[in-house]
Amino acid sequence: xxIFALVDCNNFYASCEKLFDPRLAGVPxxxxxxxxxxxxxRSAEVKALGIxxxxxxxxxxxxxxxHGIVAFSSNYALYADMSNRVxxxxxxxxxxxxxxxxxxxxxxxSGFEGTGLAEYGRQIxxxxxxxxGLTVCVGIAPxxxxxxxxxxxxxxxxAGAAGVCDFTIMPPxxxxxxxxxxxxxxxxxxxxxxxxxxxAMGIGTVRDLRDADAETLRSRFSVVLExxxxxxxxxxxxxxxxxxxxxxQIICSRSFGERVHDLEALQEAVASYLSRAAEKLRQQGSxxxxxxxxxxxxxxxxxxxxxQKAVTxxxxxxxxxxxxxxxxxxxxxxxxxxxxxxxxxxGVMLSDIRPRLRNQLSLFSSSRATRANGRLMQAxxxxxxxxxxxxxxxxxxxxxxxxxxxxxxxxxGYTTEWAGLPTVKAR
DNA sequence: CTATAACTCTCAA
DNA sequence: CTAACGTTGAGAGTTATAG
Numbered sequence: 001x002x003i004f005a006l007v008d009c010n011n012f013y014a015s016c017e018k019l020f021d022p023r024l025a026g027v028p029x030x031x032x033x034x035x036x037x038x039x040x041x042r043s044a045e046v047k048a049l050g051i052x053x054x055x056x057x058x059x060x061x062x063x064x065x066x067h068g069i070v071a072f073s074s075n076y077a078l079y080a081d082m083s084n085r086v087x088x089x090x091x092x093x094x095x096x097x098x099x100x101x102x103x104x105x106x107x108x109x110s111g112f113e114g115t116g117l118a119e120y121g122r123q124i125x126x127x128x129x130x131x132x133g134l135t136v137c138v139g140i141a142p143x144x145x146x147x148x149x150x151x152x153x154x155x156x157x158x159a160g161a162a163g164v165c166d167f168t169i170m171p172p173x174x175x176x177x178x179x180x181x182x183x184x185x186x187x188x189x190x191x192x193x194x195x196x197x198x199x200a201m202g203i204g205t206v207r208d209l210r211d212a213d214a215e216t217l218r219s220r221f222s223v224v225l226e227x228x229x230x231x232x233x234x235x236x237x238x239x240x241x242x243x244x245x246x247x248x249q250i251i252c253s254r255s256f257g258e259r260v261h262d263l264e265a266l267q268e269a270v271a272s273y274l275s276r277a278a279e280k281l282r283q284q285g286s287x288x289x290x291x292x293x294x295x296x297x298x299x300x301x302x303x304x305x306x307x308q309k310a311v312t313x314x315x316x317x318x319x320x321x322x323x324x325x326x327x328x329x330x331x332x333x334x335x336x337x338x339x340x341x342x343x344x345x346x347g348v349m350l351s352d353i354r355p356r357l358r359n360q361l362s363l364f365s366s367s368r369a370t371r372a373n374g375r376l377m378q379a380x381x382x383x384x385x386x387x388x389x390x391x392x393x394x395x396x397x398x399x400x401x402x403x404x405x406x407x408x409x410x411x412x413g414y415t416t417e418w419a420g421l422p423t424v425k426a427r
Numbered sequence: 428c429t430a431t432a433a434c435t436c437t438c439a440a
Numbered sequence: 441c442t443a444a445c446g447t448t449g450a451g452a453g454t455t456a457t458a459g
Contacts, residue, residue, distance in 0.1 A: 033446040040440090040446070056445040074446090101440045191438050222452065224437090251448055300445055347447090405446095 002236055003110040003117065003140065003168060006147040007090055007124060010135045010155070012103035013041035016082050017072045019133050020414040028069045032057050035255045035405040036073055073407040077416045079103075082134065089128050093120070098240045106144060108240050121164035141167040144238045145231035148188040149206065153178065179207035189228045194221070206232065246284045246353065252277040253294075253347025257406040260343045263334070266295060268398030270333050271326045273348045275394055278322040279384075281350055282377055287318035289352030291325060293332040298344040309336040317365050318354060321373045322380070325350070326396050 009015065013031035018024045028045035032038065039046075039055050049067055051060055057071065064071065083102045091097055096108035112120050121138035128136050139151025146167055152158075154165040159178055167175060184203055185195040201220075203209050210232040218226045227237045252273040260266055270293055281288055294310030311332050319325065329348060383392045412420030 035444095035446070037445050054445090058444045061444095104440080189438070193437060222437095224452070247449075249449070253447065255446070298445085301443085344445095 001110065001142065002108050002240065003113075003142055004144050004147040004236075004240070005094075005107040005109045005117070005121060005124070006100075006139045006144070006151045007105050007107065007128075007136050008139075008151050008155070009086060009103040010137060011041060011043050011047075012083075012134075013072075013074065013079055014043040014046070015134050016079050017075075017411055018043065019082070020411070024070060028067055029072065030057075030064070030069055031072045031074055032409065033074060035257060036071075036408055037255065040074065071409045073410040075411050075413070077413055078411065081415045082132070085132055086128060086134060086136070089131055090124065092127075093124050096240055096242060098242055099244075106147065106240055109140065116166075117168060118164050118166040121166065125163050135163075137161075138164045139167075140165065142234050143231040143236045144240075145188050145228055146234070149179075149182070149186065149232075152182065152186055158182075176207060179210060180205050182206045184209050187228060187232070189224060194225070197221075246286055246355070247280070248351070248353055250277045250280050250288070250350040250353070251347060252280075253345060254405055255345045256343065256403040258403070259298075260346075260403045261339075261341070263337050263339070265398075265403050266337060266343060266346055267330060267333055267396065268401065269346045269403050270329045270348060271394055271396035272398070272401070273346065274325045274329045275322050275397060277348055277350050278320055278325050278377075279381065281320045281353070282381060285356050286353045287320050287356050288315065288325070288350035289318040289354065290314045290350070291328050291332070292349040292351065293329050293336065293346075294348075295333070295336060295343050295346045297341050304342055305340075307338055307341045309338075311336050312349075312351070314352070318352070320356065321377055322394060324373075326394055330396070 014029045017029055017031060018027075026045065027043075028049060029043040030039045030046050030051070031041035033040045036057055039051065039053065039057060039060070042051060042053065046069060049063075049069075051063070051069075063069075079102055086103075087097070087099055087105060090105050090107060094107040094109055094112070098106040100106055109117060109120060117140045121140055124138055125136055128134055137151055137154035139147045139149065139154050141147040141150045150165040150167045154161040154163055158181065159165065159170075159174070170178070182205060183195075184190055184198050184205055187206055187209060190198065190209070198204075198209065203212055209229065212229065214226055214229055217229060230237050254269070254273065256269070260269070274291075290312055292310055292312040294308065296308035297304055297306050299306070299308075313328060313332060315324075315328065333346075380392050384390065414420045
């Protein structure tokens with residue numbers, strides 16, 4: 001029988017930004033999505049102000065100014081670096097770890113019951129706090145779904161959790177009472193659409209869901225929800241996934257900093273995104289058999305003429321060559337582009353992905369040429385790994401990239417750039 | 428008609 | 441000055457299509 005601990009960093013992106021600037025202690029901090037579009041992370045002070053997750057930045061800008069909120073553009077290099085450090089610490093507590101997202105990991109802690117799992121959870125919390133200055137909460141339970149829920153309780157300080165909540169030793173009556181106080185929408189897998197549908201059936205709390213009729217839910221909804229139900233009842237249906245499988249599709253898309261009108265700028269963007277996507281593809285040692293390119297105008301502004309189009313082409317031969325993919329991308333974009341629109345976003349998707357080894361060659365392919373191209377891409381990747389992404393790139397990507405996303409509030413690369421090292425000023 | 432492909436919907440962080 | 445609203449990936453279910 002597994003026992004899962006879900007360890008989740010509090011306000012992760014905002015906490016990372018605060019970490020390197022002591023003046024931000026007690027200051028409300030938000031982190032913005034790409035293009036400085038929406039609020040994607042809020043410090044405790046911001047949550048206390050009632051600012052909702054996901055709100056467009058421009059809509060709260062005035063309010064933010066009044067409250068002295070400090071905003072940061074998202075700095076994924078920083079967050080990924082801190083995330084790796086957290087995982088290193090967590091790995092000391094269990095050999096079985098699933099890195100579920102940038103700020104969450106599941107640990108299998110069965111076998112560590114000795115001093116009590118809650119105590120173990122407190123040690124985890126303590127060590128991450130001491131070594132990295134980041135606060136985590138720990139939820140412990142016999143299934144992943146319940147561990148998620150226990151983590152929620154730890155965060156909200158329900159049942160006197162204080163950062164750690166262990167369902168495995170909770171008396172059933174206490175657990176029932178607790179689950180009665182939590183909205184069904186908090187359950188992992190119950191989202192925006194499912195919540196109101198369940199509520200309409202009289203299922204408003206986690207306890208209602210747990211005690212609902214499995215057969216009815218199966219027929220009215222899906223096997224996914226039935227699985228959730230079993231997990232809530234304590235039967236583990238979701239295993240710890242320690243090895244990350246290869247991606248089946250690789251997407252790269254961005255909103256532009258300013259609207260883009262002309263084809264050539266779009267071509268640069270598509271070539272750039274394809275370079276990035278192909279790099280990811282090569283990293284996992286795969287080839288793509290199909291390529292999608294799409295462009296669209298803003299879906300939000302009702303006064304702008306709308307247009308969106310996506311086209312997928314199967315490639316005659318699967319490839320991971322940036323130049324070949326860029327050439328195909330160019331052809332597709334030329335085909336879907338319509339002049340006279342204010343484009344807001346473009347994107348590419350690589351699909352029909354397969355391992356590079358034992359790839360089926362086409363009748364007319366030259367394996368010698370393929371190998372040479374492979375070596376070229378390898379050299380390109382090595383140079384960019386050594387000297388930084390974008391050191392060597394396709395001419396088609398353009399030089400000025402005036403379509404690039406906005407990042408007006410970027411913090412220094414505290415842990416990733418020499419120039420970003422915090423300095424102490426003499427006084 | 429069946430098997431599969433293609434597309435849509437939902438969810439998550 | 442004004443207008444301005446993220447990205448990536450998976451899986452299930454549904455619909456379209458080919459043979």
